[in-house]
Amino acid sequence: MQDFIRLFFNLEVMAQTLPLLMQGLWMTAKLCAAVIGLGLVGGLFLALGALSHRRWLRWPAFALIDFLRALPPLVLLIFIYSGLPFAGLAISPFAAVAVAFFLNNSAYYAEIYRAGIQSVPTGQTEAARACGLTTGQTLAHVVLPQAVRNVLPDLLSNTVEVVKLTSLASVVSLAELLYSANMARSLTYNASPLVLAALVYLVLLWPLVRLVSRYQRRLAA
Amino acid sequence: MDGLDRFLTTFFNARIFARYLPDMLAGVWTTIWLAAAVIALGLSLGLLLACLRAYGWRLANFFIICFADMGRALPPLVLILIIYFGLPGLGLRVPGPLVLILVLGTVLAAFAEEIFWAGLTSVPKGQWEAGRATGLGFTQTLVQIALPQAARLALPPLVNRVLAISKMTALGSVIGVSEILSVASTAQSFTGSAAPLTMGAIAYVIVFLPLVVLTRLLERRFAWKV
Numbered sequence: 437m438q439d440f441i442r443l444f445f446n447l448e449v450m451a452q453t454l455p456l457l458m459q460g461l462w463m464t465a466k467l468c469a470a471v472i473g474l475g476l477v478g479g480l481f482l483a484l485g486a487l488s489h490r491r492w493l494r495w496p497a498f499a500l501i502d503f504l505r506a507l508p509p510l511v512l513l514i515f516i517y518s519g520l521p522f523a524g525l526a527i528s529p530f531a532a533v534a535v536a537f538f539l540n541n542s543a544y545y546a547e548i549y550r551a552g553i554q555s556v557p558t559g560q561t562e563a564a565r566a567c568g569l570t571t572g573q574t575l576a577h578v579v580l581p582q583a584v585r586n587v588l589p590d591l592l593s594n595t596v597e598v599v600k601l602t603s604l605a606s607v608v609s610l611a612e613l614l615y616s617a618n619m620a621r622s623l624t625y626n627a628s629p630l631v632l633a634a635l636v637y638l639v640l641l642w643p644l645v646r647l648v649s650r651y652q653r654r655l656a657a
Numbered sequence: 658m659d660g661l662d663r664f665l666t667t668f669f670n671a672r673i674f675a676r677y678l679p680d681m682l683a684g685v686w687t688t689i690w691l692a693a694a695v696i697a698l699g700l701s702l703g704l705l706l707a708c709l710r711a712y713g714w715r716l717a718n719f720f721i722i723c724f725a726d727m728g729r730a731l732p733p734l735v736l737i738l739i740i741y742f743g744l745p746g747l748g749l750r751v752p753g754p755l756v757l758i759l760v761l762g763t764v765l766a767a768f769a770e771e772i773f774w775a776g777l778t779s780v781p782k783g784q785w786e787a788g789r790a791t792g793l794g795f796t797q798t799l800v801q802i803a804l805p806q807a808a809r810l811a812l813p814p815l816v817n818r819v820l821a822i823s824k825m826t827a828l829g830s831v832i833g834v835s836e837i838l839s840v841a842s843t844a845q846s847f848t849g850s851a852a853p854l855t856m857g858a859i860a861y862v863i864v865f866l867p868l869v870v871l872t873r874l875l876e877r878r879f880a881w882k883v
Contacts, residue, residue, distance in 0.1 A: 439746075439747055440747060443743065443746040443747060444739075444743060502866065502869045502870075502873075503862060505820070505865075505869050505872075506861065506862045506865040506866045506868075506869045507824075507858060507861055507862060507865075508824035508825065508826075508827035508838070508861060508865075509824075510825075510827040510828060510830070510838060511827055511837075511838055511841075511857060511858055511861055512858075514838065514841075514842060514854065515854050515855075515857075515858055518842075518845060518851075518854065519668070519845075519851040519854045519855070522667045522668070522850065522851035523664065523667060523668070523851070596729070596730070597821075599732075600730075600731075600732035600733075601732075603732035603734045603735060604734060604828075606734070607831055614732070614734060614735055614738070617735075618738055618742075621738075621742060621743075625746075626746075627739055627742060627743030627746060630735065630738055630739045630742070630743060631739060631743075633735055634731055634735045634736070634739065637730065637731055637732055637735060638727065638730050638731060641729075641730035641731075642726055642727075642730045644730075645726050645729045645730045646726065649726075649771065652775055
């Protein structure tokens with residue numbers, strides 16, 4: 437028991453490595469901002485493509501979404517990070533992670549948007565068009581606000597997934613939270629920094645996870 | 658034409674494909690059995706916990722909810738690193754594949770519990786009352802009346818989650834489990850070519866595309882019932 441506490445919950449080691457972890461957390465925050473922002477926009481375009489009446493737009497959009505859903509995000513990341521330099525495109529770890537997870541999450545966000553847009557009755561679109569709104573205006577002012585509200589829990593839960601996903605960036609040596617913690621572990625020969633990182637993730641994400649559960653229960657009721 | 662040629666030999670080199678095909682097939686096999694073990698552990702544990710939660714024992718439910726929340730809030734890679742690199746300090750060396758199955762199975766169980774529970778709570782109260790009124794016990798009502806209905810509701814989100822977590826077996830490459838990604842990365846550093854990475858990506862798409870298609874079929878099957 438003594439050993440267990442010394443190796444996993446060593447407060448001294450935690451205090452010592454906290455500054456390093458906080459630097460990592462800042463990088464995690466920047467990654468999240470980039471990936472969530474890009475993913476929300478990319479996902480919307482993919483969803484609109486998948487819902488289009490034009491076949492040449494709809495089929496490639498579906499193919500891309502399904503391809504990205506079949507490919508593990510880590511595989512995409514490794515492919516971009518260590519594969520692209522062979523094509524003469526050297527890319528920084530941050531850019532590689534941002535691009536890989538942008539692609540991965542666009543597919544997930546697209547599926548959520550699509551479900552949301554399909555949940556808005558077509559009468560809404562028809563009414564808006566009849567009032568003289570353009571297609572773009574109908575989408576922006578009538579369909580999307582209702583669609584997003586209907587799928588808010590799913591959007592939130594996918595956003596939690598994005599934050600967790602950024603921990604994979606440690607594999608390509610980007611100094612985010614998990615990478616910093618693992619670095620601290622190998623320097624101190626002690627697993628406490630990893631436990632501290634887990635606690636940081638827990639503090640950040642537990643409220644969101646609770647919120648998702650609460651939302652979903654309300655929908656079920 | 659020269660550029661295209663170079664692109665093709667870099668990413669689609671047939672000689673390298675042929676040389677690493679046996680290794681890759683072994684990797685595919687590892688990925689499949691790891692995923693199967695994770696799914697079996699995750700779904701059975703998740704189902705068990707959701708059923709226990711239905712009994713409404715306050716203390717048990719507190720722990721179940723904490724477990725489900727933590728499993729959903731913690732990145733799996735953090736747990737994998739803690740177990741794989743932390744436990745040897747206590748003289749306990751857990752083999753990589755076991756670490757992967759335990760962590761991903763537990764994480765899937767957390768999500769599955771929450772999905773099954775959402776299904777159970779959406780079974781109308783009258784169903785429960787009718788079951789009890791016809792003389793079934795609580796457990797009989799749970800297993801024979803509530804669960805079959807809950808499982809139908811839970812199926813689409815469950816398959817989505819199973820897909821997402823089976824794909825995470827790629828994390829095994831970080832702790833030396835020789836699944837698809839690990840085979841591809843090793844071959845890439847040996848050959849100095851990107852072709853093995855392409856091969857790995859193709860292997861993943863072949864393994865997981867059927868699950869993606871299954872989510873589409875379920876979505877269509879259940880769409881008109883909502």
